[in-house]
Amino acid sequence: MSGTTDGGGGTALPEDAAARLARLEQENAELRARLASAGQPVLVAAAPPAPPRERHRGRAATAVVLVVLGALLAPVAVIAAWGERTLTDTDRYVATVGPLASDPTIQSAVAGRLTDVVMEQIDVDAILGTVVDGLEQQGVGPRATDALGQLGGPLTSGVESFVRRAADNVVSSSAFEDAWVQANRVAHEQLVATMQGQGGELLQIGQDGQLTIQLSGMIDLLKQRLVDRGLGIAARIPEVNATFTVMQTSQLVQVQNRYAQLVALGTWLPWISLGLLAAGVLVARHKARTLVVAGLALAAGMVLLAVGLAIARGIYLDALQDVVLRLDAAEVLFDQVVSFLRVTLRTVGVLGLVVALVAYLGGGSASARSLRAGAGRGFSRLRDYGEGRGVTTGPVGDWLGRYRTLVRVAIIAVAALVLLLAGSPTPRLVIGTALVAGVLIAVLEVVARPPRPDDDAALAAPRSPDAVQPSH
DSSP: OEEEOOTTTOOEETTHHHHHHHHHHHHHHHHHHHHHTTTOOOOOOOOOOHHHHHOHHHHHHHHHHHHHHHHHHHHHHHHHHHHHHHOOOHHHHHHHHHGGGHHHHHHHHHHHHHHHHHHHHHHHHHHHHHHHHHHHTTOOOOHHHHHHHHHHHHHHHHHHHHHHHHHHHTTHHHHHHHHHHHHHHHHHOOOOOHHHOOOSSSSSEEEEEEEEEEEEHHHHHHHHHHHHTTOOOGGGGGOOOOOEEEEEOTHHHHHHTTTHHHHHHHHHHHHHHHHHHHHHHHHHHSHHHHHHHHHHHHHHHHHHHHHHHHHHHHHHHHHHTTTTTEEEEHHHHHHHTTHHHHHHHHHHHHHHHHHHHHHHHHHHHHHHHHHHHHHHHHHHHHHHHHHHHTTTOOOHHHHHTTTTHHHHEEEEEEEHHHHHHOSSSOOHHHHHHHHHHHHHHHHHHOOOOOOOHHHHHHHHHHHOOOOOOOOO
């Protein structure tokens, strides 16, 4: 075969190589032209992927910082929101302290306090001395008056027992519960005034951080009960300024001094924390994966808050060990006051786990895709089983199949609105809403009929101009 040799003595090339190359280029151009005229896409070799850019690393670092800040602020935000709600919402405050009226430990502590106040106003020795003086003036012998004077101790003990039984009956009655709730409802306005530094008559904060409630109304109730039972001297008990300590901690004085800041933090800090978490997810390249991390971080923050609350409870009770007479009552008071805080942290923790689970199931990991594929095959078999026995969703199923994604988004949006608009969300509400949404999406996958290839072809095929028109 003839050929040419380059000047350097290299390998010889065929003489028609240039002609062959030109012919190949011409055929390639003609093929592209025919594909373009037929409306077919022309495949072009993809360029090799560009190396990772520095901005991708910057986005990842920014996302990590935002998620970490949001997770760290979440426990503080929960505490601030709970404090602000308890201080400013009368219904929440009454719902917090109202159940204390029916607690046996608190009833016993209040009854003991009422008994002490009444006994301070009843001087049995003075009354007995008056009786002895009267008998002596009437000529009663000294042996009788001396014997009567020896009854001071037993008589005082008997009167105290009588008053205590009456106090126990008072605090266990429905009238006491009504008086307790009503007093606390009215007193909440005084609490807000006290926090604002305006003072108050029913609720007061002392210099040592004692949050007290006035017992004057309950003492009046006890006085009337004693008179009705025959202890007439109780009617002469004057109006006394007696209080019952609801909480004692030096932090209350700081709260009073920082009331305005606490209200602002309780209002805005939860939104700031959620905003940081949402911004971290939006900035991240792998949004589903970052959403899983954000949900787990939020749940972990609530676990840390629960641990911190348990530690604070122990520190609080240890500080009151030698300060209060009834440490068991202080324990019950603490647990009841932070009851809504515990509910809130559990709710937020469960919500974080639910968000992480949903993000994982909707993510692009191999395990998530495998789970979705398996579920899809199961739904398809169930749908085919029903259609094989004449159970079909008809046009509704066809419509749901075309707009399946839109219906999914609507279900998730409604579930989110239920949680956002709930006045007091609870873990039960979060779990229940998630389960209902999951069941609805599962029903959607079964009912929705995917578009069939023959239907798509019929819709995409152009209408023939030679089609036979129906006769009239």
